Amino acid sequence: MSKYTEQEQKVIYVHNLFWEALANRDVDLRFSFCSEDVTFIGTGLYEKAANKAEYRNINQKGVSQFPEHFQIEFLWTNISMFNKLACVTSEVIWKQSINGKVSAELVRSTTLLNYEADSWKIVHVHGSVPDYRLAEGEYMTTEKIMLRNRELEQQVYERTKELEKSLAELKSTQSQLIQSEKMASLGELTAGIAHEIQNPLNFVNNFSEVNVELIAELKEELESGSMEDIKAIADDIAINEEKILQHGKRADAIVKGMLQHSRTSNGEKELTDINALCDEYLRLSYHGLRAKDKSFNADFKTEFHESLPEINIIPQDIGRVLLNLITNAFYAVNEKAKEEIPSFEPEVLIQTQKLDTGIRITIHDNGNGIPDSIKEKIFQPFFTTKPPGQGTGLGLSLAYDIVKAHEGDLIMKSHAGEGTKFIILLPTSKTR
Amino acid sequence: MRILIVDDERDIRTLFEQRFRKEIKNNELDLAFAHSGEEALNYLIDKEQHAVLILSDINMPGMSGLDLLAKIKQKFSLPPPIVMMITAYGDQENYTTAMKLGADDFLTKPLDFKQLKEKIKNINHD
Numbered sequence: 336m337s338k339y340t341e342q343e344q345k346v347i348y349v350h351n352l353f354w355e356a357l358a359n360r361d362v363d364l365r366f367s368f369c370s371e372d373v374t375f376i377g378t379g380l381y382e383k384a385a386n387k388a389e390y391r392n393i394n395q396k397g398v399s400q401f402p403e404h405f406q407i408e409f410l411w412t413n414i415s416m417f418n419k420l421a422c423v424t425s426e427v428i429w430k431q432s433i434n435g436k437v438s439a440e441l442v443r444s445t446t447l448l449n450y451e452a453d454s455w456k457i458v459h460v461h462g463s464v465p466d467y468r469l470a471e472g473e474y475m476t477t478e479k480i481m482l483r484n485r486e487l488e489q490q491v492y493e494r495t496k497e498l499e500k501s502l503a504e505l506k507s508t509q510s511q512l513i514q515s516e517k518m519a520s521l522g523e524l525t526a527g528i529a530h531e532i533q534n535p536l537n538f539v540n541n542f543s544e545v546n547v548e549l550i551a552e553l554k555e556e557l558e559s560g561s562m563e564d565i566k567a568i569a570d571d572i573a574i575n576e577e578k579i580l581q582h583g584k585r586a587d588a589i590v591k592g593m594l595q596h597s598r599t600s601n602g603e604k605e606l607t608d609i610n611a612l613c614d615e616y617l618r619l620s621y622h623g624l625r626a627k628d629k630s631f632n633a634d635f636k637t638e639f640h641e642s643l644p645e646i647n648i649i650p651q652d653i654g655r656v657l658l659n660l661i662t663n664a665f666y667a668v669n670e671k672a673k674e675e676i677p678s679f680e681p682e683v684l685i686q687t688q689k690l691d692t693g694i695r696i697t698i699h700d701n702g703n704g705i706p707d708s709i710k711e712k713i714f715q716p717f718f719t720t721k722p723p724g725q726g727t728g729l730g731l732s733l734a735y736d737i738v739k740a741h742e743g744d745l746i747m748k749s750h751a752g753e754g755t756k757f758i759i760l761l762p763t764s765k766t767r
Numbered sequence: 768m769r770i771l772i773v774d775d776e777r778d779i780r781t782l783f784e785q786r787f788r789k790e791i792k793n794n795e796l797d798l799a800f801a802h803s804g805e806e807a808l809n810y811l812i813d814k815e816q817h818a819v820l821i822l823s824d825i826n827m828p829g830m831s832g833l834d835l836l837a838k839i840k841q842k843f844s845l846p847p848p849i850v851m852m853i854t855a856y857g858d859q860e861n862y863t864t865a866m867k868l869g870a871d872d873f874l875t876k877p878l879d880f881k882q883l884k885e886k887i888k889n890i891n892h893d
């Protein structure tokens with residue numbers, strides 16, 4: 336037995352169909368239940384209608400904006416009967432799904448129906464959306480709404496400011512991290528730089544001093560007139576001069592390389608000898624590690640393609656990639672060497688190869704390899720296997736970004752226990 | 768007096784031969800060269816060879832100068848050869864390690880040959 340009387344059931348039936356038709360976008364069906372003089376008031380500023388045509392117009396616009404998945408669910412319904420008038424109040428949840436995200440809105444309505452020409456026709460509808468903003472007993476006035484709106488606007492403004500500040504801080508932290516990664520790698524190089532500069536300087540200074548002595552001897556020999564000795568001394572001076580020049584250039588190249596490494600990339604690509612770049616960073620990395628860690632012991636080999644074409648790259652950026660990969664390789668072989676496995680000889684090999692479309696640089700190490708469990712993470716920013724404070728975890732992620740920015744590719748191949756290969760592929764023809 | 772010079776820098780031979788040309792000419796010094804720690808050790812193990820003074824670079828691929836120093840001081844105790852370490856990176860740590868391993872002297876690059884010649888003279892006088 337229904338709790339409603341027969342008339343009440345008819346009213347509820349009309350009421351429910353009236354609302355469900357809205358969810359089904361069936362405006363015709365919806366307005367078939369309305370009287371010509373139906374009136375309507377909603378929550379929105381323009382949600383008001385004095386007759387069926389106006390109300391229908393509002394609904395027509397509304398349904399066109401409904402999301403694809405739209406449902407209604409009656410939470411409760413109450414009905415009051417007054418002779419030929421019926422008043423239905425109800426609370427409905429409007430559920431909608433946009434791009435898989437479900438949201439729900441609570442809607443309250445009062446629907447007034449009049450019994451005319453043997454059927455119940457809707458004569459007035461009032462819909463509202465509860466806003467939860469007021470404490471019990473309070474009521475909303477226009478002033479309060481405006482005040483509240485102003486407060487909300489202020490809150491939104493403050494939150495936006497906070498978010499903008501956070502964003503600026505994040506950007507600044509990010510650039511600081513990138514800079515500290517650069518400086519950390521430069522710090523690792525200090526010893527290598529010292530080694531690579533003091534060695535050529537040793538030759539420059541001492542061959543110069545020898546030449547001063549030899550020139551004095553030459554003058555003496557000129558007096559005595561022994562042409563054979565004069566010629567021999569002159570030959571020595573020439574050889575020494577050549578050595579001075581050669582080692583001077585070597586020191587110069589190191590300093591220039593370092594300046595390039597520390598300076599912010601200006602984004603200018605230039606034709607670069609990749610073999611020379613690999614050789615420079617290999618030596619810097621090796622001597623840097625060697626001077627820093629007395630227990631560091633490893634050998635390195637190079638297999639450079641003899642007619643490798645020069646390619647257009649940003650040398651300080653690719654240099655940074657090489658330095659990172661080579662230092663990692665040395666770190667890996669040194670870690671394995673600490674295990675004191677008989678017959679294990681720690682070795683890093685750098686190869687360059689010419690391809691049809693570009694060049695390939697391979698950095699092999701015979702360390703312990705990268706475990707499968709972390710293979711997918713190694714290019715992620717902030718991922719590091721080094722103890723806290725020893726690595727920023729940005730090295731490989733930056734390396735990857737740099738190679739990608741050169742329209743190249745950075746590939747890692749590793750087998751546990753057998754070592755790791757990092758392959759840098761760089762195109763030749765791009766001259767942008 | 769024979770000096771064994773150990774350095775992976777190839778031009779070190781030309782440099783030493785030039786700087787000590789008078790001493791070589793006068794048969795005061797006899798120079799031998801090795802380009803790695805391993806090569807130096809093999810030279811010393813060979814019973815036909817000897818050296819009174821060993822000048823060794825620290826930073827070399829493979830066996831480092833410090834490893835070589837440790838091995839020399841362990842293996843060749845009678846008579847102990849004089850070992851002077853030479854490095855392009857003369858930090859305190861390198862110095863302390865070299866001294867602990869029994870180095871007789873510690874020189875930095877660029878080498879001061881006047882100073883080196885004085886040190887060699889002192890060895891001859893000892």
